[in-house]
Amino acid sequence: MAKRGRVTKARPRAAPKRTAKANRRASNRTAVKARAPAPPAAAQQRLATPVLSVRASPRVTLENWSNGHLGAVVDFYRFDLGQPSEGAKKRVLALKDGIRLAALGGRAAADQEVARVVRLLARKGLLEYPLTRMAARAEVAIIEPQMADYWPHVAKLANTDTLVLSRFAYLRRRSSEMVLESPRAGALIRIIDPAIATMLTMLATPQTVGTLRKLAGFPGTELLGLLVDCAILFKVDGPGDDGRRSREGDETLVMWDFHDLLFHARSAEGRQANLVGGAYPHLDSIAPPPAIRPSWPGERIDLKAALPAPSETVSPAARLFRDRVSVRDYDNQNPVTLAELSLFLDGAARVLSRWESPLDLEDGSDGPMLDYTRRPYPTGGSAYELELYVTVANCAGLASGLYHYDAGAHTLTRIPAKPEQLSAMLDFAQFAMGADGRPQILLTVTSRFARLAWKYSSIAYALTLKDVGALLQTLYLMAADMGLGGCAVGTSDIDLFEKTTGLPFHVEGPVGQFTLGRPIATDEAPDALPTQT
Known part of the structure; x- marks a missing residue:
């Protein structure tokens, strides 16, 4: 035993001698370990869960008017947003860059003022909702409302819940972007992270939430909940349930073909945010087609000569x-x-x-x-x-x-x-x-x-x-x-x-x-x- 007040170090034991056979085994284990591939980055470090935010649509300009009111300007149209307090104004003007959606739930007077203005903008369809990994400031997806009063709701999901892709959902290119849509949805999803497309491919067959969470670059259960709320995904009983038509909705919905419901929703107003009506979208690039088709070449038969007498012409x-x-x-x-x-x-x-x-x-x-x-x-x-x-x-x-x-x-x-x-x-x-x-x-x-x-x-x-x-x-x-x-x-x-x-x-x-x-x-x-x- 060491004496009180004096620190002593234990003498290290001598390593036992290994036989030649043991040396060969150790050498083999080292070589195998060196040849093994490194685990993927997603497995080495769990990605941060994306956070849902709200911000003004790119076509919206928020202004602090001289009369003390806040205003929104969209395509030369001006909307009066009221006269909130100065603190609330600053937060509303910050919608240009976005604020966390969860921050709108406060009970303070300023919080309520901000929430009121945000809801007013939402009713007019002037907001969008990005999902962002905050640590890397990387957007995963952006939710774009297609109905004027859309507000994002995240359906609650458990790991054991089984989801499948709706037969009305579709991916398409819009300019240089990829968007996920459905005629039944109140919003479309602008996809930024390619991992979402991989997940959607898997969801052509039923998958449990727990299985999806194991995917590299999993975009988060919040996105799944938003897709369920938009009827782009829906729940089925289990992996053995193939998600046929009868599982997705009432018997009237069962009878709709994909292209018919899409045409119905996209050829009228109310369930889309696209420009509708006489906007002359090709004015600057294509000449207007004539009212009467140019005649076909060849022999022509004059039908006027075959008309009866003028008094009998018009019945x-x-x-x-x-x-x-x-x-x-x-x-x-x-x-x-x-x-x-x-x-x-x-x-x-x-x-x-x-x-x-x-x-x-x-x-x-x-x-x-x-x-x-x-x-x-x-x-x-x-x-x-x-x-x-x-x-x-x-x-x-x-x-x-x-x-x-x-x-x-x-x-x-x-x-x-x-x-x-x-x-x-x-x-x-x-x-x-x-x-x-x-x-x-x-x-x-x-x-x-x-x-x-x-x-x-x-x-x-x-x-x-x-x-x-x-x-x-x-x-x-x-x-x-x-x-x-x-x-x-x-x-x-x-x-x-x-x-x-x-x-x-x-x-x-x-x-x-x-x-x-x-x-x-x-x-x-x-x-x-x-x-x-």
């Missing part, structure tokens, strides 16, 4: 076709009456007859009994999947509101709707037409898509658009025959209609609109048709 039906014009402005001092609206719907859309017939199967047996109707306009397979919803702004004898037209009973049923929603629908139609005022009556044509998709593959949505065209022409001709004015509206807001009626856009959604009213009286005679020589 009543042909005159009605030629009198048809689009009327966008109406006489609000002399509105359409309820009696006129009833006659208009009776002549253009009412059920004329109804019958049933069994489905003939290929083996000669009878399938289920199918019911059919006949109406004044044609549709594919006598499906008559189209419905009419009547938004009334000014109709003598009928209160303002939203109604459904029952074509079988020839009745109107009022649908509860908020005044601001009705105003938004009427304002939308006015803007789309470029009219000076609201329409007196707005007819929204919807499609019960399942009625066609139950029978037709690949062409169901194309058929419903053809049917809309036939109905719109019928509405035009009926209006002309009654001396009323009508105008087809080029687009509609499918999200606004869903919120107003509560009908999911994939169950029954707008595919056309038509305004109706009394034309403004004029002493001028209609322009004569040009003489063709």
Whole structure:
């Protein structure tokens, strides 16, 4: 034992002598260890979990106005964001670079002010949400809202949850970027980290969250939760569940083909952030195509010589076709009456007859009994999947509101709707037409898509658009025959209609609109048709 106050060192033991055989084994182990490949960087060091932030969209400029208010400028449009405190202003202006989304949950007055302005910007679709590995300041993905009031929600996931990619999800190149989209999603994902594409490829078959977390460069469970919230991913029972159509949604969604639902969502407003309408996107690069196609070369047959005498040329039906014009402005001092609206719907859309017939199967047996109707306009397979919803702004004898037209009973049923929603629908139609005022009556044509998709593959949505065209022409001709004015509206807001009626856009959604009213009286005679020589 060492004496107190004195430090002593133990004498090292001599290493035992190794035999030649032991020396050879040690040498082999060293050589094998030297040849072994180094583990990947992802395995050596776990990547930091990405953090979700919020920032102003690149097309938005935030300004501190001279009157003390904050403002947002987008494509020359100015939005007043109110007058928060100076501390809150600084934080809002920092949205240019982004702030953590979690920081908006504070209870302090300044926190609430910032949250209010951020929510206001979100309702106008002026924000985006980057996922960033903060330590390296490396963005993994950016969530871009496609619906005006989108707000990111992260679905809670456990390691044992099994996920699979939606059949409506797709990757595409947008300029120099890769984006992940779905017609069912409220946002698209701009992919920056290539590891996400690898993960999505795996998710073509069901994968547990625990399995995905083992991937090199795993982008984080927060991204998975966002994709589930956007219906780009969905949960299944387990790896053995193949995620077929019936697992993804209700029976109406099951009947939608991918391209049909995509066309429905991307050819109207409400579920996309792309430019819609007459924007002349090719003005600077392509000459405008001519109104009349250049003639084919070769012998021409003059049909004018085959026309009957001038007095017999124009039949009543042909005159009605030629009198048809689009009327966008109406006489609000002399509105359409309820009696006129009833006659208009009776002549253009009412059920004329109804019958049933069994489905003939290929083996000669009878399938289920199918019911059919006949109406004044044609549709594919006598499906008559189209419905009419009547938004009334000014109709003598009928209160303002939203109604459904029952074509079988020839009745109107009022649908509860908020005044601001009705105003938004009427304002939308006015803007789309470029009219000076609201329409007196707005007819929204919807499609019960399942009625066609139950029978037709690949062409169901194309058929419903053809049917809309036939109905719109019928509405035009009926209006002309009654001396009323009508105008087809080029687009509609499918999200606004869903919120107003509560009908999911994939169950029954707008595919056309038509305004109706009394034309403004004029002493001028209609322009004569040009003489063709």
